[in-house]
Amino acid sequence: MPRRHAARRALVVVAALVVLALVAAVALAATVMRRPLPDRDGAVDVAGLSAQVDVLRDEQGVPHLFADTAEDLFFAQGYVHAQERFFQMDYRRHVTAGRLSELVGADADALASDRVVRAMGWRAVAEQEWDLLAPGTQAYLTAYADGVNAYLGATAPEALAVEYTVLGARVDLDDPEPWNPVDSLAWLKAMAWDLRSNYDHELSRALTYATVRDVDRVEELFPRYPYDRNAPILSGDDVRTVASPAGVSLDLDADLVDALEATERALDALPTLVAQGEGRGSNSWVVSGEHTASGSPILAADPHLALSAPGVWTQMGLHCREAGEQCPFEVSGFTFAGFPGVIVGHNADLAWGLSNLGADVTDFFLHRTDPEAGTYERDGEDVPFDVRTEVIEINGAAPVEFAVRSTVHGPILSDVLDLGRVTGSPAPEVPRRSSIEVALGWTALEPGATADAIFMLNTASDAEDVAEAAAALEVPSQNIVFATTDGQIGYQAPGRVPVRARVGGGPVPADGTWPRPGWDSRYDWQGFVDADDMPAVVDPPGGVIVAANQPVTPRGAGPVLAEDWDYGYRAQRIRTLLERQVEAGEPVDVESTAALQMDSWSPQAELLVPALLEVPVDAFTREGVDLLRDWDYTQEPDSAAAAYFASVWSNLLELTFQDDLPHDQWPSGDSRWIAVVTQLMDDPGNAWWDDRRTVNVVESRDEILARSLTAARLELTVSLGKTADEWQWGRLHTARPLHPVLGGEDTPRVIRSVMNPSPVGVGGGSSAVNATSWHAATGGFEVDSGPSMRMVVDLGDLDSSRWVDHMGVSGHPASPNYGDQLEPWARGETFPWPFSRAAVEEAATRTLTLRPGS
Structure with a gap:
C-alpha cells in the first residue's frame, strides 16, 4: 500500500x-x-410522613402539594425544594453562615464574604431567634428540615446537583450536612441585608464629601423627595401625625476617607443573593372592585431583584386537603428554596404583595478608638471592645483566624478585610492617639420573630390579620399591599425602625443620612417606632393603592421612617395610568394589569428630550436626534430612539459628574440621578456642568447636552451600525441571569454555557415600571436587576390569576423547567395560575405520590 x-x-x-x-x-x-433530575411521577416511600402527600405539577413544572396535616405539608415542601433546588439551598446556607470557603475552596471573594458575614454574625443571630418563635413556627421549620433530610438521605451526593460534580473536580467535597431549621432562619438575614435601606447613600454622602469638601454641593446630589411631583403611598388623611425628630448634626471635619472606603469594600464583598442597587425596589398595587371587570379587587406585584440562574423564587402551591384549625394552609405563590411557606402570593381569602419599604434601618457609627489599648471612646470614657475570634475553614487550604471587635452599636467593619488599622486625620477635638473606625448599627443584628410573620401572612384573611403579621415582620421592612375576596383593599407598613434623637450642632445632619458620632451617646438610637404607629390604611377613597418604594406618607405625617427614598417615578406612572383608566370608565382586569407591569415609559426622556431637540448639532449627529422627535418615550426592545436616548443619558452623566466624583461614586443613572439632573436643567450655569478635564474651558448645560448627543451617535455607530433608524434597544439592553458559583469567567466556557441561559433582549429601563435596571457607570446597558417575577391576582376568580418567573421552577440545568420562563418573561407573557383543586388537577401533567415509609 x-x-x-x-x-x-x-x-x-x-x-x-x-x-x-x-x-x-x-x-x-x-x-x-x-443524573440529578428528580422523579416527578410515580410513588415514593418517604420515612417521616404520617400520611400520603400528592404533588401535582403543571407544564411549567410548578408543584402543588396536597396533605392532611400542616407538618406533612411542610415536610413535603422541604422534600420538593430539595429535589429541585438543593444546591441553591446549600449555597445560601454556606453564605449566610460565613462558610462559603468550605464549599468552593480557596477563593478571595469567598473568603472576603465569609469574613464580613462572620463579623456581622448572621448565623449567631439566627440561632438566638429560634427560642423567640411560636411553637407552631418551630414545628413547621422542623418538619421542613425533616423533609429536606429525607430527600438527602435517599439520594446519592452526586445525584443532588451537577454543581457538586463540577466543584468536586476542584476541591474535595464532603457529603452535604443535614438541614437544620436554623439554616432557614439564617436565610432571612440575607434577605434582610439585600433589602436594607439607605446604607449605600449614607456612605456615598460621606465619601463624596471627602472629594467635594462642600456639604451643600453634596446635598445637591441627594435631593429631597419631590412631593410636589410624585405622590407618597398614603395621603396625610390616612395616617395619624407622629412627632418627627428634629435635624441632628455631626461634625465631619475629620478625614474619614480611609475608614469609610474600607467599610465600603467590606460590604461590597458580600455576594448579591436577593437584590442590589435600584434592584432593591418593587412595584405593587391594588385596585378595589368598584374599578374592576370582576367587581372584586385586583392585586399586582413584581419585586425587582437580582436576576440569577436559578432564580430567586420558586413557584409552589401548599394545600391542606381540608383547611381548618388543625391544618390552616391553602396558599399559593412564590417561595424561597430553603424556607417553608409562601413569601408572596394568595390564599383562599387574601392576596398580598411585598415591596421594599426603604425604611432607614442601618447607621454607620464613627468611633474614636485606641487600637493598642483595645478600647473605644464613649462619653469621654474608654470602653473595652467586645472581642471574639472567628475561624474560617477553607476547603483545600489552611484555615483563617481573625478577631471581630464589637461596640454598643455593632461590629467594627472598617478592618474586617484585614486591611490594617485605619487612622484618619483627626479633627481638633480628637486625641492624636485615636483612630477613627466604623461600626454598623443594623436592626437585623438583634434577634426577632420574622419567621412567625410568614406563616401569619399565609393564613391571614383580613386587615387585622395583616396588621398582626406586620408587627412580627421586623426585618426586612416591607410595604404590604393586600386585598380580600370580601372586597377589602389595604396597605400596612411593618418593620423595626429606629427612632433618632433630637440633637443639634455641626454642619451636616445626623438624621440617618450621614454617619453618626459613636462616641456621643446622645446620637444613639432611642428605641423603635411602635408597631401601632406604623402607617396603614383600609379601603382608601379612590380605591387605588400604589406602593413602589416611594415615601409612605407626606412629609410631617406619620413617623419618620427614612429620609432617602426611591424618587417615585415608577409609582407616579402606575398611579397616573390607573387613574386615567378609571376616569375613562375602562374596567381594570387581569390583562390590563399585566400590560401595565410591562410599561416601559422613560421619566428621563420626558425630562431631557424637549431640551435635546433644541441643541444645535452637526448633520451626522442629527440623524440620531431625529429619532427622538416623534418618540413616545417608551423603551421597547425594537426602539431605535430608546437605544439612542440611553446612550445620551449615559454620556451626559459621565460628562457632567465623573470629573468631580471618585470612581466608586460615579452616577448609576437611577431615580436619584433623574432628580439631580432635573434640578440642574433649571440652572444651566451650575458648576456641575463644567467638565474640569477640559483646560481653560468652562462648559454650561447646552454644551454638555451637545457633546452627549454627539458621543452617543458615535458610540452606537460603532456598536449597532451607521444607520440610526435600524438601531434596537434590545440589542444593547439584554438580561442574562448568571449562576452564583459557575457563572463567572473562571468557569470553563462549556459549563458556563450550560449553567447560564443565553442573553435575551428586553425593553424597559431604570425607573420605568418595567424596571430592567442598568448601571450607567459600567459603560454598558446590560440588565443588572429587574422584575424577578410578576403576578396578578383577581380576587373575584383566583383561578384566573396569572404569574411568571424570570427563570423557572427547577435548579437543574438539564431540566426543561430550568429557564423555560425566561423568554416569555422578557416578552411580558404570563402563565395560568391554578389554585382550586379542580383547576390544579386540570392543569397537571405529572403526579408524584409521597407515601409514609419506614
Whole structure:
C-alpha cells in the first residue's frame, strides 16, 4: 500500500477515534447533567410522613402539594425544594453562615464574604431567634428540615446537583450536612441585608464629601423627595401625625476617607443573593372592585431583584386537603428554596404583595478608638471592645483566624478585610492617639420573630390579620399591599425602625443620612417606632393603592421612617395610568394589569428630550436626534430612539459628574440621578456642568447636552451600525441571569454555557415600571436587576390569576423547567395560575405520590 494511503487511513482512524471520544464525552456529560433530575411521577416511600402527600405539577413544572396535616405539608415542601433546588439551598446556607470557603475552596471573594458575614454574625443571630418563635413556627421549620433530610438521605451526593460534580473536580467535597431549621432562619438575614435601606447613600454622602469638601454641593446630589411631583403611598388623611425628630448634626471635619472606603469594600464583598442597587425596589398595587371587570379587587406585584440562574423564587402551591384549625394552609405563590411557606402570593381569602419599604434601618457609627489599648471612646470614657475570634475553614487550604471587635452599636467593619488599622486625620477635638473606625448599627443584628410573620401572612384573611403579621415582620421592612375576596383593599407598613434623637450642632445632619458620632451617646438610637404607629390604611377613597418604594406618607405625617427614598417615578406612572383608566370608565382586569407591569415609559426622556431637540448639532449627529422627535418615550426592545436616548443619558452623566466624583461614586443613572439632573436643567450655569478635564474651558448645560448627543451617535455607530433608524434597544439592553458559583469567567466556557441561559433582549429601563435596571457607570446597558417575577391576582376568580418567573421552577440545568420562563418573561407573557383543586388537577401533567415509609 502506498505510504500516503496508509497515512490517510491512519488519519481517518484517528479522526474517527476523536469523534467517538467526543460523542462519548457528550454522552457522559449528558448523563452527568441528567443524573440529578428528580422523579416527578410515580410513588415514593418517604420515612417521616404520617400520611400520603400528592404533588401535582403543571407544564411549567410548578408543584402543588396536597396533605392532611400542616407538618406533612411542610415536610413535603422541604422534600420538593430539595429535589429541585438543593444546591441553591446549600449555597445560601454556606453564605449566610460565613462558610462559603468550605464549599468552593480557596477563593478571595469567598473568603472576603465569609469574613464580613462572620463579623456581622448572621448565623449567631439566627440561632438566638429560634427560642423567640411560636411553637407552631418551630414545628413547621422542623418538619421542613425533616423533609429536606429525607430527600438527602435517599439520594446519592452526586445525584443532588451537577454543581457538586463540577466543584468536586476542584476541591474535595464532603457529603452535604443535614438541614437544620436554623439554616432557614439564617436565610432571612440575607434577605434582610439585600433589602436594607439607605446604607449605600449614607456612605456615598460621606465619601463624596471627602472629594467635594462642600456639604451643600453634596446635598445637591441627594435631593429631597419631590412631593410636589410624585405622590407618597398614603395621603396625610390616612395616617395619624407622629412627632418627627428634629435635624441632628455631626461634625465631619475629620478625614474619614480611609475608614469609610474600607467599610465600603467590606460590604461590597458580600455576594448579591436577593437584590442590589435600584434592584432593591418593587412595584405593587391594588385596585378595589368598584374599578374592576370582576367587581372584586385586583392585586399586582413584581419585586425587582437580582436576576440569577436559578432564580430567586420558586413557584409552589401548599394545600391542606381540608383547611381548618388543625391544618390552616391553602396558599399559593412564590417561595424561597430553603424556607417553608409562601413569601408572596394568595390564599383562599387574601392576596398580598411585598415591596421594599426603604425604611432607614442601618447607621454607620464613627468611633474614636485606641487600637493598642483595645478600647473605644464613649462619653469621654474608654470602653473595652467586645472581642471574639472567628475561624474560617477553607476547603483545600489552611484555615483563617481573625478577631471581630464589637461596640454598643455593632461590629467594627472598617478592618474586617484585614486591611490594617485605619487612622484618619483627626479633627481638633480628637486625641492624636485615636483612630477613627466604623461600626454598623443594623436592626437585623438583634434577634426577632420574622419567621412567625410568614406563616401569619399565609393564613391571614383580613386587615387585622395583616396588621398582626406586620408587627412580627421586623426585618426586612416591607410595604404590604393586600386585598380580600370580601372586597377589602389595604396597605400596612411593618418593620423595626429606629427612632433618632433630637440633637443639634455641626454642619451636616445626623438624621440617618450621614454617619453618626459613636462616641456621643446622645446620637444613639432611642428605641423603635411602635408597631401601632406604623402607617396603614383600609379601603382608601379612590380605591387605588400604589406602593413602589416611594415615601409612605407626606412629609410631617406619620413617623419618620427614612429620609432617602426611591424618587417615585415608577409609582407616579402606575398611579397616573390607573387613574386615567378609571376616569375613562375602562374596567381594570387581569390583562390590563399585566400590560401595565410591562410599561416601559422613560421619566428621563420626558425630562431631557424637549431640551435635546433644541441643541444645535452637526448633520451626522442629527440623524440620531431625529429619532427622538416623534418618540413616545417608551423603551421597547425594537426602539431605535430608546437605544439612542440611553446612550445620551449615559454620556451626559459621565460628562457632567465623573470629573468631580471618585470612581466608586460615579452616577448609576437611577431615580436619584433623574432628580439631580432635573434640578440642574433649571440652572444651566451650575458648576456641575463644567467638565474640569477640559483646560481653560468652562462648559454650561447646552454644551454638555451637545457633546452627549454627539458621543452617543458615535458610540452606537460603532456598536449597532451607521444607520440610526435600524438601531434596537434590545440589542444593547439584554438580561442574562448568571449562576452564583459557575457563572463567572473562571468557569470553563462549556459549563458556563450550560449553567447560564443565553442573553435575551428586553425593553424597559431604570425607573420605568418595567424596571430592567442598568448601571450607567459600567459603560454598558446590560440588565443588572429587574422584575424577578410578576403576578396578578383577581380576587373575584383566583383561578384566573396569572404569574411568571424570570427563570423557572427547577435548579437543574438539564431540566426543561430550568429557564423555560425566561423568554416569555422578557416578552411580558404570563402563565395560568391554578389554585382550586379542580383547576390544579386540570392543569397537571405529572403526579408524584409521597407515601409514609419506614
